[in-house]
Amino acid sequence: TDMTNKEEAEIQVSELDLLSSMFPYEEEFIVTDQLAVAELKHYVENESAEMPSSKVQFILNVKPEVSNASMVEFSMACALPFKYPTVLPEITVRSSLLSRSQQIHLNSDLKTYLMQNCSGEPCMLSAREWVKEHAAAYIDKELSSSSVTTSNALRSEDITFTRLWIYSHHIYNKQKRKNIIEWAKELSLSGFCMPGKPGVVCVEGLQSSCEEFWSRVRRLTWKRILIRHREDVSLEGGGDAEIQKQRKFSTLEEKCFDAHGARGNHMDLGQLYHFLEEKGCADIFQMYFGVEG
Numbered sequence: 001t002d003m004t005n006k007e008e009a010e011i012q013v014s015e016l017d018l019l020s021s022m023f024p025y026e027e028e029f030i031v032t033d034q035l036a037v038a039e040l041k042h043y044v045e046n047e048s049a050e051m052p053s054s055k056v057q058f059i060l061n062v063k064p065e066v067s068n069a070s071m072v073e074f075s076m077a078c079a080l081p082f083k084y085p086t087v088l089p090e091i092t093v094r095s096s097l098l099s100r101s102q103q104i105h106l107n108s109d110l111k112t113y114l115m116q117n118c119s120g121e122p123c124m125l126s127a128r129e130w131v132k133e134h135a136a137a138y139i140d141k142e143l144s145s146s147s148v149t150t151s152n153a154l155r156s157e158d159i160t161f162t163r164l165w166i167y168s169h170h171i172y173n174k175q176k177r178k179n180i181i182e183w184a185k186e187l188s189l190s191g192f193c194m195p196g197k198p199g200v201v202c203v204e205g206l207q208s209s210c211e212e213f214w215s216r217v218r219r220l221t222w223k224r225i226l227i228r229h230r231e232d233v234s235l236e237g238g239g240d241a242e243i244q245k246q247r248k249f250s251t252l253e254e255k256c257f258d259a260h261g262a263r264g265n266h267m268d269l270g271q272l273y274h275f276l277e278e279k280g281c282a283d284i285f286q287m288y289f290g291v292e293g
Contacts, residue, residue: 003086005051009044012056012080015122022125023060031058056080060128064136072097073226074135076128085122088114093131096227097139106138160207161246163191163231164214165284169224171199176220177254184252187213192255194272200288202281204247207232229287248279 003011016037023029031037039052060076072095079090091114093106113130114123171177172195180193180201187209191202203213218225235242257271273285 005082006044008083008086009040009052011085011122013041013044015124016056016058019058019060019124028061029058030061031056033057051082055082060124062128062131062135064132072136072139074131076131078124078127085118085120088118089124089127091127093135095135095139096230102138106135109134159235159243161204161233161235161243162207162210163202163204163248164210164227165229165287166201166203166214166217167226167228167288168199168201168222170197171195171201172197179220180217181252181254183213183216189213189252190247190249191252192249192275193252194255194257196256198288200272202249202284203252204249206243229284248281 019029033054033056036052036054036056040056043049043052057079060078062074062076064072064074074093074095077092077094081087081090091110093110094103098106110127110130114127118126177193177195184191184203187205189203189205189209191204194200203210214227233246255275257268269289273282276282276285
């Protein structure tokens with residue numbers, strides 16, 4: 001039997017309540033449009049209320065169950081159409097470690113799974129479980145084929161210049177700091193490392209070198225580390241001069257901005273902002289800290 005709009009809305013409300021009780025922390029479950037939820041509840045509770053005007057939208061963050069992927073986080077941006085659960089939810093899974101094609105592949109497989117298993121039933125939890133179990137596999141899915149393309153790509157004219165902006169909960173450890181600088185040198189990467197809390201690392205250079213650097217760094221033990229932002233520029237011809245032209249930093253150096261705090265470890269973010277501004281990267285500050293400088 002067809003569900004009425006009211007019944008669909010009631011199911012949505014109870015599923016949202018369930019999610020917020022299961023995932024009480026903001027970093028796991030965030031409702032991005034509180035107004036839509038309020039409208040939905042109003043509609044459920046009142047006989048005469050209008051149909052809600054906008055869909056409920058929220059984000060579920062998932063850490064997959066893979067031993068070496070403790071750093072990886074997948075975010076599921078979800079929207080519930082008015083007719084959900086009669087129709088499927090709209091879900092887009094993203095992660096900084098997925099290439100564009102891996103992301104498309106993952107999302108289309110998730111959709112297939114939902115179409116086969118979830119029509120007419122609330123399915124956010126099963127979608128989240130699916131992502132938790134399967135998503136990490138997509139990161140490596142194309143590595144085997146991409147090693148072939150890398151050697152071809154180097155023969156062809158296009159070379160990609162990459163800049164990674166890495167964020168860590170903190171960087172104090174002297175050995176890690178030494179690794180970061182030595183590996184960057186070995187891989188001909190420039191950029192900077194700001195130790196302390198939070199820790200910020202920027203590396204730029206050939207895409208393959210940046211990826212090698214990231215795979216080494218993330219294998220070290222971290223409380224939390226992730227790529228906040230990534231820039232890729234395709235260089236035609238890709239000679240050394242082209243690469244030098246793209247660089248915003250000359251070498252990789254450690255930058256300490258007038259540390260303060262009990263352990264001398266909290267950096268002056270105002271100084272970091274001005275440093276980034278000088279390098280023409282001020283917009284990055286907002287990606288890291290969510291505020292204008």
